[in-house]
Amino acid sequence: MIENRPFTTTALAGLVWLALFSLLYTFGVEIGVWPEFPPGGFRDVDLVVGFAGAVALLAALALPSPHVRRFG
Helix, strand or coil, rough: CCCCCCHHHHHHHHHHHHHHHHHHHHHHHHHHCCCCEEEEEEECCCHHHHHHHHHHHHHHHHCCCCCCCCCC
């Protein structure tokens, strides 16, 4: 049984929101509402975003937390 109900409801609400957004976006693409980007318009954006995310994750893991006392 899941003990943490607020987290569960938040996660389920997020999944429902993601599903609704995906459905809305798919319908928008089908009827031509969203603009068409040229091929290669977002070239290497995934590499830059992935690198920035990796640096942020490394910083979050490496820097000490202000809430945890390490000594004493």
